[in-house]
Amino acid sequence: MERFDGAAIAAAVEVPYQRRATDVSTEKLLSQAFVAALAQAGLSPRDVDGLGVSSFTLAPDHAIDLAWRLGLSLRWAMDDCHGGATGINLLQHAVRAVQAGDANVIVLVAGDHFESADFRRLQDHYNVTTRDHLRPLQATPNALFAMLTARHMRAHGLTRADYGALVVAQRQWAQANPLAVYRAPMTLADYLAAPMIADPLGRFDCVPVVSGADALVVTAADHRAARGRGVRVLALRNRYNPDQQAGDGLVTGLAALAGELWNDAGLGPEAADLVAVYDDYPVMCLVQLADLGFAPDGDLRALIHQRIATRQLPMNTSGGQLSVGQAGAAGNVHGLVEVVTQLRGEAGERQVDKARVGVVTGYGMVEYRYGMCANAVVLEGPR
Amino acid sequence: MADASLGAIDDVTVLRHRAGADDQAVVYLATVVTSAGPTVVASLDAALARGTPVELALGADGRLSARAAGASGS
Numbered sequence: 001m002e003r004f005d006g007a008a009i010a011a012a013v014e015v016p017y018q019r020r021a022t023d024v025s026t027e028k029l030l031s032q033a034f035v036a037a038l039a040q041a042g043l044s045p046r047d048v049d050g051l052g053v054s055s056f057t058l059a060p061d062h063a064i065d066l067a068w069r070l071g072l073s074l075r076w077a078m079d080d081c082h083g084g085a086t087g088i089n090l091l092q093h094a095v096r097a098v099q100a101g102d103a104n105v106i107v108l109v110a111g112d113h114f115e116s117a118d119f120r121r122l123q124d125h126y127n128v129t130t131r132d133h134l135r136p137l138q139a140t141p142n143a144l145f146a147m148l149t150a151r152h153m154r155a156h157g158l159t160r161a162d163y164g165a166l167v168v169a170q171r172q173w174a175q176a177n178p179l180a181v182y183r184a185p186m187t188l189a190d191y192l193a194a195p196m197i198a199d200p201l202g203r204f205d206c207v208p209v210v211s212g213a214d215a216l217v218v219t220a221a222d223h224r225a226a227r228g229r230g231v232r233v234l235a236l237r238n239r240y241n242p243d244q245q246a247g248d249g250l251v252t253g254l255a256a257l258a259g260e261l262w263n264d265a266g267l268g269p270e271a272a273d274l275v276a277v278y279d280d281y282p283v284m285c286l287v288q289l290a291d292l293g294f295a296p297d298g299d300l301r302a303l304i305h306q307r308i309a310t311r312q313l314p315m316n317t318s319g320g321q322l323s324v325g326q327a328g329a330a331g332n333v334h335g336l337v338e339v340v341t342q343l344r345g346e347a348g349e350r351q352v353d354k355a356r357v358g359v360v361t362g363y364g365m366v367e368y369r370y371g372m373c374a375n376a377v378v379l380e381g382p383r
Numbered sequence: 384m385a386d387a388s389l390g391a392i393d394d395v396t397v398l399r400h401r402a403g404a405d406d407q408a409v410v411y412l413a414t415v416v417t418s419a420g421p422t423v424v425a426s427l428d429a430a431l432a433r434g435t436p437v438e439l440a441l442g443a444d445g446r447l448s449a450r451a452a453g454a455s456g457s
Contacts, residue, residue, distance in 0.1 A: 120403030136446040137426045138410045140401050144424070147394035147414050198398045209402060246421065369414065369424060 003264075007098040008221040008230025009091075009379070011041035012340035015111065017181050017212035017325045024211065026057045026113040027069060029327075033109050033215035034070060041217045041225040043105060050076035050106030050218075052094055054086040054329040056122050057112045066109075076103035080329075084278045084364025085238070085373035086110055087214075087332035092236050092375075094218040104220060111213025112328025119209050122328075129368050141280070142206050144369055146198035148249045149283040153200065155250060156286075156300045160200055163282040164191035167204050167322055169309045170279070174319025176350035181210055181325040207280055210325030214333035216340070229382050231340045234357070235264035238375040241367075249370030252284075252363055254291035257376065262293070265378040269293045272378075273355040274314040274342055276335030278363040279321050284371075288361045289315075292376060314352045317342060332362040336377070343381030356381050389452065390417040392435040395427065415439065415449050425449040 013036040015029055030053065038044065051074055053063035061069075063077045076097050080086045087110060094106040114122075124135045134144075152158065168188055174180035186204065194203040219226045237260050239253025262268050269292055277285045286300050294313065295303040307313040318324050318338040321331055339358035341347050358379045365373045398410040411427035415437055425439060425447045436452040 116403040120401075123402070132445055133447070134424065136442070136444050137412060137424060138398065138401060138404075139412050139424055139426075140398065142401075143396050143398045143410070143412050146396040146398075147412070150394045150396070195400070196397075197400045198396045200396075248422075369422065 004095050004099070004233035004236060006221055007095040007218055008226040008232050009216055009340050010219045010223065010226040010230050011037045011215070011217035012337040013037045013040055013215050014179055014334065014337050015213045016179050017210040017327050019181055019208065019210050019325065021113060021211035024113055026055055026111065027061065027066065029111045029113055029211065029213035030055065030058065030066060030109045031070060033111060033213035034107055037107055037215035037217050041219070043217065043225055045070060045072060047105045048072055048107055049074055050094065050097060050103030052078040052080060052090040052106060052108040054080040054082070054090060054110040055112050056328045057114065057118055076106060082365055082373050083329065084280060084332050084371065085362035085375045086329050087336045088236060088360065088362045088375040088377050089238060091216065091218065091233070091336065091377060092238065095233055098218055098220055104223065105225070106218045107215060108218065108333065109213060109215045110333045111330040113211040114209050114328060127367060133368065141366055142198045142201060144366060145281045145283065146201045148370055149200055149205070149281065151248055152250055152283045152287065158300060160192060160202070161188060162301055162304055163205065164188050165304050165309050166282045166285060167191055170316050170320045171323050173317045173350055174323035176348070177318050177324065180319040180323050182208065182319070182323045201281070204322065205282055207321045207326035210327050212325065212327035212330055214330045214337050216333065216336060229344055231343050231382065232380045234266070234378040234380050235261045236375070236377040237261045237264070238373070241372045245368045245370070245372070250287055252288055252291050252371065253374035254288055254361060254376055258292045261376055261378065267357065267378070271357050272359045273357050274317055274339065274352045275359045275361070276316055276318070276339045277361050278332060278335060279316055280326065280331070280364065282322070284363055285315065288363060288374070292359070292361070317347065317350050317352060332364070335360045339379055343379060388439045390415040390423070390437055390439060390449070392431045392433055392437055392449070393422060394433065395430050397430060413449055423447060
C-alpha cells in the first residue's frame with residue numbers, strides 16, 4: 001500500500017521556541033502545541049482518538065501519560081524515539097491508521113524543554129554506544145559532524161564559505177519568520193568570524209538548543225477539519241540503519257529510497273516548490289539534497305550558490321533549525337509545519353509564490369559516527 | 384588476521400566548546416581507519432595529519448586513544 005490517499009494533514013502549529021526558557025516544562029509545551037493544533041483545525045479534545053508523541057525530556061511519562069493529562073480517551077497511541085526522523089515516522093503511522101480506520105483524528109506532538117544540564121545528559125546518554133564509547137572521549141555530535149564535514153569538504157572541494165552561504169541564506173529566510181529565535185542579519189563575514197566550536201565547524205554551523213514544541217493533526221481527507229485546506233501525502237519513505245555505521249556518513253538512507261519516493265509521488269525533484277531539509281548541520285543539508293537527486297550533476301557549489309542562495313530552490317524557508325533553533329524532538333516536525341504552512345499559503349512575508357508541492361526530510365539518531373535514520377515525504381497543498 | 388590496534392588517521396577535529404560542560408579544555412579527536420577495517424573514533428594528545436599511522440589503546444575508563452605509531456610515551 002504505497003498510496004496515502006484518504007488522509008490529510010488538517011493542522012500544523014509551532015509553539016514559539018525560546019532560548020533558556022524558564023517557568024515551563026516539556027509537558028506544558030506539548031500541551032500548548034496540542035491545544036493550538038486543535039484550535040487551528042477547529043476541533044475539540046473530544047474529537048481526538050489518536051495521539052503520537054515524541055520527546056527526549058518527557059520521561060518518565062509517555063504518550064499514554066500525556067493522554068491522561070490532556071483528558072483524552074484514545075483508540076490509537078504511539079511513542080516515537082527517532083530523533084531527527086521522528087516527525088515523518090509519526091506521520092507515516094498516523095496516515096496509515098486513518099486509512100485503516102483505526103483512528104479518525106490523530107494529533108502528533110513533539111518537543112522538549114531543555115535546561116543546560118538536560119542537554120548535556122541527553123548528549124552523554126543518547127544510547128549505550130554513546131555512553132560507553134563517545135562519552136569517555138568527550139566526543140559530542142558537534143565533533144562527529146565536524147569530522148564528517150571535513151570529509152565532505154575534501155570530497156566535493158568545498159570551503160567554509162560555501163557552507164556559510166547556505167547558513168546565511170537560511171538566516172535571510174528567518175528574518176521574515178516571527179517565530180525564529182535568531183533573526184538578526186548575518187553576513188558571510190559574520191559567519192566566518194564566529195568562534196570555532198569543532199574545526200571546521202563554527203558557532204553558526206551548530207544548531208542552537210532551544211525549548212519548544214510542534215504539532216500536526218491528521219484526519220480523513222474528507223473530515224470537516226481538512227476539507228478545502230488539507231495537505232496530502234503523495235509519497236513517504238523511511239530507511240533505517242542502511243550501512244551498519246560502516247560507511248563515511250556522506251550518504252544517507254535517502255539515497256536508497258529516492259527512486260521509490262519519486263516514483264510513488266509520480267514526479268521528480270524538479271517539481272518541488274520548496275524543501276525543508278533536516279539541518280542539524282549545513283553539511284547534512286547538502287548530503288540529503290544530493291541523495292534525493294537535487295544535484296544530479298554532483299555540483300554542490302552550484303546547488304548552494306545558484307539555487308539555494310538565489311531562492312531558485314527555496315530551502316528551509318522558516319530559517320531552519322540553524323536560525324529557528326532545535327527544540328529536541330520537535331526538529332523534524334518543525335520542517336513539516338513549515339511546509340504545510342507554505343502549501344496552505346499562510347507563510348506571510350516568507351511565502352513561496354504558488355507553492356503546491358513540498359518535500360520534507362528527516363535525519364538523525366547518531367549511533368556512533370553519524371545518523372542512522374533518514375526519511376522523506378512529498379506533500380501536496382490544497383487545490 | 385589484521386591488528387585492530389593499528390590504524391591510520393582519517394579526519395581530525397579540535398573540539399573547543401561543549402554545551403553545558405564546566406570543563407572547556409580543548410579536546411583532540413580523530414576518526415581512525417583500523418587495519419582490521421572498521422573506522423573508530425579516538426582521542427589524541429595533539430593533532431595528527433591525515434594518514435598518520437597510529438596505535439590504539441583502550442583505557443580502563445573506556446577511552447580509546449590513538450598515538451602516532453612508534454612514538455614513545457609514558
